[in-house]
Amino acid sequence: MEIMIALLAGFLVAAGAYLMMSGKTLPYLFGLTMISNAANLIIFASGRLTFGKPPLIPEGAHSIEGASNALPQALILTAIVIGFGLLVFALALAYRSYYVLGTTKMDHMNASEPGTEVGS
Amino acid sequence: MNSLILRTASRLLLPLILVLSVFVFWRGHNEPGGGFIGGLLAAIAFALVEKAQGLEAARKALHFRPQSIAAVGLGCTVLGGLWGAFAYGYFLKGVWPLIEKLPDGSKTGLPFGSIMLFDFGVFLVVLGGVCGILFALEDVVANERDDKED
Amino acid sequence: MAEAGPETVLVRKTVLSHGAGLWRFIPALVAAAATLWFAQFIGPVSHGDIPEYVASWVPQLGISFAFRLDGLALAFALLICGIGAMVFLYASAYFRSDRRLLSLQLSLMAFAVSMVGLTTADDAITLFIFWEGTTVTSFLLIGFDHEKEKSRRAAIQALIITGAGGLALFAGLLVMGSLVGSFRLSEMNLAGDVIRASPLYPVIFTLVILGCFTKSAQWPFHFWLPGAMAAPTPVSAYLHSATMVKAGVFLMARFTPALSGTDLWTWTLVPVGAFTMILASVWAMRQTDLKLMLAFTTVMGLSMMTMLLGIGGPYAVAAAMTFLLVHAFYKAGLFLSVGMIEKGSGSRDYTEISGLARAMPHTATVVMLAALSMAGMIPFFGFIGKELIYESTAHAHFAPQAVTAAAILANALMFACSGMVAIRPFFFRPRACPKDKPADPGWALWLGPTILAALGLLCGLFPSAVEHVLVAPMVQAVAGEGLPGHLALWHGPGLPLYLSLATFALGFVLYLLLDAIHTGLAAAEPKLPRTESWYDGFMRGLGKVARRTSVLVQNGNMTSYLRRTFLALAAVIWIALLAGTASWPGFRLSVEAIDWAIFTIITASIVVVLRTASRLTGITALGGIGSGIAIIFVIYGATDVAMTQLFVEILVVIFMAIAMVRLPRTGGVPFVPLNAVVAGILGVAVSVTLLMVLGTGLDLSLTEFFEENSAPVALGHNIVNVILVDFRGLDTMGETAVIAIAAIAAYAVLMAGRKRARGGE
Structure with a gap:
């Protein structure tokens, strides 16, 4: 399975980067989501894959052996929620920028750049 | 989203999902679940109400302003940390006043304490944060729809 | 006017309630208390019992938070707090009806703390932190009238020049620290022979002296100080005459045991000091704004101290330290007095005011006292300072004739300037000044300058007291040996006295010729090269490079x-x-x-x-x-x-x-x-x-730790959740804050536009 996850992470990053470079807000957001998914997948796989044994200590026991690695899971869990927060903020920005600037083409959102005309 | 079925279903589903989310949160310390998951689930419940019955109904169902909920949640996480600080001198150290450790290592009592308060804070922050943005987005989308037609 | 009525009343009310509170005296009281606190160390320090305070900061790097109150530090601390008390009191009255008083007081306090820290520090890094603190607070204070283009420009100029010097100083301190193996200044000073013998000495010297020269406004960096006069008068009196600009001189004195005595030291400090001294005193004659004139004489005073430290040896150090005190008293007093003249008459340009002595007798007396000390008249403290200067220049081992001649010329020019300040605004026929009825300002304004001017006289009358309290410990700290001889008002006839008489004569002639000199300088000014234009050119070039780079890199294409x-x-x-x-x-x-x-x-x-x-x-x-x-x-x-x-x-x-x-x-x-x-x-x-x-x-050790401790210690069976809310709870707390912030930010982005859309309707 490792090779599949590695390939999937590569696909997701490549597709995400490609979409982010498209210069349009909605595909950009799609790309962002894909890359954050890929990041979670990479962290998860880096903690090694253990088939089907969640890190839950059975009632009455003190410890557990051979369960899947709990540490990356804890890291990803918050990363997912934070990634969601970031995505939603980006969504709000995309929405607002379309409303204020009247465009979804990111290359036209350059009013603060030097050497370019406002809203050209 | 003017579906009668969805509207009726959402009335039933809201309490159901909310109870489920609290349950998921409560058992999170020993079984899969916890503040993040519970909070997300609760937020989904309100998102469902919002989609089915509209923004006002969802706001009413939530009762408090989402920002206030998130703020109270942040306060709970801090209080949960301070509890440990006052009890043992370490910020965020777990305090379980209702649990007794038996000599053989096992324990009895209610799993209630600073860690649960902390996790509940997480629950509230996630719920309040998600609902806050959801309501704002829906509000803006609904109201600007008319302004922008030109 | 009629429509503005209620609003004006409202504004005035808030302004009054703002300015009338007794809180505005708190900074002055604090500074006075600090002065008394430092005063208790006078006895022990003069007997060689030097208090130290050391707290560990970054022990791995040998950096500590160290303070050492030797004679030099104590004198500076007393000056900073003592003059601070008077300036704070003055500022509370000067800005009485100004709502910015609080921010001014806070900045001044922050500056005073930085300055005391800088002078008492015994660790190079501690010193540097406070050094930068004075740079930043000075920037804030010069730019206090930030609505004015001129103030902003002056503030940025001062920040860039002293900030760049600060970086050079930092590098120099690091090199010196690694060479000596300690960042404690006292240990660096003990290792003077090692430093001077090292091949790195020229590097250390250049870097440290760059810091000193920029801070103390030596040529070619001198121009920022007159520019800094854009600051309000209390700020100029405090920072740009009595304290901050002396930080460079202070540092040269502080590092005298470590760095002085070489040809490089003498051949840099003496020529630069002498040149800046004459340049500044000549340009002082060009000014008609009394404050600007004082600013140039401040540059001159600093250069005099630089030159004396460059000469080195106990005589010159004693002269430098005495002159430092003399200068602090009369210059702060005069700056504050110029503020009084401005408050009382509405102008500080001597071409606009004259004959004020009758209307403002108190101000006239204070200015007269301070100016006499500046002119070096008997029996004022300035006279003692001047005698010591001649004593040391005449015995300099480096071109004594040239140095003495430069000192005479600068002192004579200073004599003429003090004549201008003391005579032009107050005597001759009164004429219409910008204010209808010029009058002396209130007690809070005159108290400070009066004390300072009186100190100039008292120190002249009782020199042995000053010697024991301040000068002797300072010289001990800088030169490493006691004061040669004693401070005295009357040494009897001798070379210094004849030189003084020559100075008075030359100064009197210069005073009479002043208008002619002024006209000549004004005509010549546009043709002369100015180092400020180098600065301007550099800044323009920097802007161009930055612009080209950003056009190249930042093409606006996402x-x-x-x-x-x-x-x-x-x-x-x-x-x-x-x-x-x-x-x-x-x-x-x-x-x-x-x-x-x-x-x-x-x-x-x-x-x-x-x-x-x-x-x-x-x-x-x-x-x-x-x-x-x-x-x-x-x-x-x-x-x-x-x-x-x-x-x-x-x-x-x-x-x-x-x-x-x-x-x-x-x-x-x-x-x-x-x-x-x-x-x-x-x-x-x-x-x-x-x-x-x-x-x-x-490496699974962390995971194993969590697996083993989850249930017994943290009382939870879901390891993931236990990690989240217990083992790594602080992380999670931060993450909840991130979620809340993301929510607030998204809410703000969405709602801000909404309001605009509505408001535009």
């Missing part, structure tokens, strides 16, 4: 930014992969049916997102990707993560669907080969890296 970012990321990964020693992994390649199923679902969804022109299809496919990943989490035992992923996926779809309604259709993503290549390189890099990582060993 796609190209992202392309560069991704390429750089891929390059970093590939370099690490190719240069590293990682071998091709030996993991199991077994692929099972369920793996194929998930792989197919996710890959198909990715292709759909890439290819579709429909937004709804895209969002759905995105949900497919997320769900596929959630299944991976379930299979490999991450139940909590899978639940989170699923719920988030649901919410993402809901949010996207809401926002999508208002975002326009943009069609599919067109195929751009370049982007595809960049994305491909990055994707392959990620895949290969992950495979490599999976082939290496993994």
Whole structure:
């Protein structure tokens, strides 16, 4: 399975980067989501894959052996929620920028750049 | 989203999902679940109400302003940390006043304490944060729809 | 006028309630208390009992938070706090009806603290921190009238010049510290022979002296100080005459044991000091604004001290330290008095005011006292200072005739300037000044200058007291030996006295010729080279370079930014992969049916997102990707993560669907080969890296710790949740804050536009 996850992470990053470079807000957001998914997948796989044994200590026991690695899971869990927060903020920005600037083409959102005309 | 079925279903589903989310949160310390998951689930419940019955109904169902909920949640996480600080001198150290450790290592009592308060804070922050943005987005989308037609 | 009535009343009311509070005296009281606190150390320090305070800061690097109150530090602390008390009191009256008084007081206090820290520090890093503190507070204070272009320009100029000097100083301190093996200044000073013998000495010297020269306004960096006169009068009196500008002189004195005595030291300090001294005193004659004139004489005073420290030896050090005190008393007094003249008459330009002595008798007396000390008249403290200067220049081992001649010329010019300040505004026929009825200002304004001017007289009358309290310990700290001889008003006839008489005569002639000199200088000014124009040219060049760079790099094209970012990321990964020693992994390649199923679902969804022109299809496919990943989490035992992923996926779809309604259709993503290549390189890099990582060993000690301690210690059986809320609770607390902030930010972005849309209606 490792090779599949590695390939999937590569696909997701490549597709995400490609979409982010498209210069349009909605595909950009799609790309962002894909890359954050890929990041979670990479962290998860880096903690090694253990088939089907969640890190839950059975009632009455003190410890557990051979369960899947709990540490990356804890890291990803918050990363997912934070990634969601970031995505939603980006969504709000995309929405607002379309409303204020009247465009979804990111290359036209350059009013603060030097050497370019406002809203050209 | 003017579906009668969805509207009726959402009335039933809201309490159901909310109870489920609290349950998921409560058992999170020993079984899969916890503040993040519970909070997300609760937020989904309100998102469902919002989609089915509209923004006002969802706001009413939530009762408090989402920002206030998130703020109270942040306060709970801090209080949960301070509890440990006052009890043992370490910020965020777990305090379980209702649990007794038996000599053989096992324990009895209610799993209630600073860690649960902390996790509940997480629950509230996630719920309040998600609902806050959801309501704002829906509000803006609904109201600007008319302004922008030109 | 009639319509503005109620508003004006309202404004006045708030202003009065703002200015009338007794709190405005607090800073002055604090500074006075600090003066008394420092005064208790006078006895012990003069007997060689030097208090120290050392707290560990970064012990690994040998950096400590160290303070040492030797004679030099104590004298400076007393000056800073004592003059501070008077200036704070003065400022509370000067800005009485100004709502910015609080911010001014706070900045002044912050400055005073930095300055006391700087002078009492015994650790190079501690010293540097406070040194920068004075630079920043000085910037804030010069730019206090930030609505004015001139103030902003002066503030930035001072910040850049003293800030650049500060960086040079920092580098110099680091080199010196690593050479000596300690950052304690007292130990550096003990290792003077080592430093002077080192081949790094010229580097250390140049860097440290750059810091001193910029701070103390020596040529060619002198121009920022007259510019800094854009600051309000109390600020100029405090920072730019009595305290901050002396920080450079202080540092030269502080490092005299470590760095002085070489040819480089003498050949730098004496010529630069002498040249700046004459330049500044000549330019002082050019000014008609009394404050600017005083600013140039301040530069002159600082150069005099630089020159004396350059000469070195106990005589010159004694002269420098005495002159430092003399200068602090009369210059702060005069600056504050000029503020009184301005408050009382409405102008500080001597071409606009005259004959004020009758209307402002008190101000006239104070100015007269301070100016007599500045002119070096008997029996004022200035006379003692001047005698000592001649004593030491005449015995200098470095071109005594030239140095003495320069000192005479500068002192004579100073004599003429003090004549201008004391006579022009107050005598001759009164004329219409900008204020109808000029009058002496209130007690809070005159108290400070009066004390300072009186000190100039008292120190002259009782020199042995000053010698025991301040001068002798200062000389001991700087020169390492006691004061040669004693301070006295009357040494009897001798070379210094004849030189003084010569100075008076020359000064009197210069005073009579002043108008002619002024006219001549004004005519010559545009033709002379000015170092300020070098600064301007440098700043313009900097702006040009910055502009060209940003036009080149920041082309406003988001796609190209992202392309560069991704390429750089891929390059970093590939370099690490190719240069590293990682071998091709030996993991199991077994692929099972369920793996194929998930792989197919996710890959198909990715292709759909890439290819579709429909937004709804895209969002759905995105949900497919997320769900596929959630299944991976379930299979490999991450139940909590899978639940989170699923719920988030649901919410993402809901949010996207809401926002999508208002975002326009943009069609599919067109195929751009370049982007595809960049994305491909990055994707392959990620895949290969992950495979490599999976082939290496993994340190599971943390995981084992969590597995063993979750149930017994943290009383939880779900290890993931226990890590989140207990073991790594602080992380989670930060993350909840991030979520809350993201929510607030998104809310603000959405709602701000909404209000604008409504308001525009």
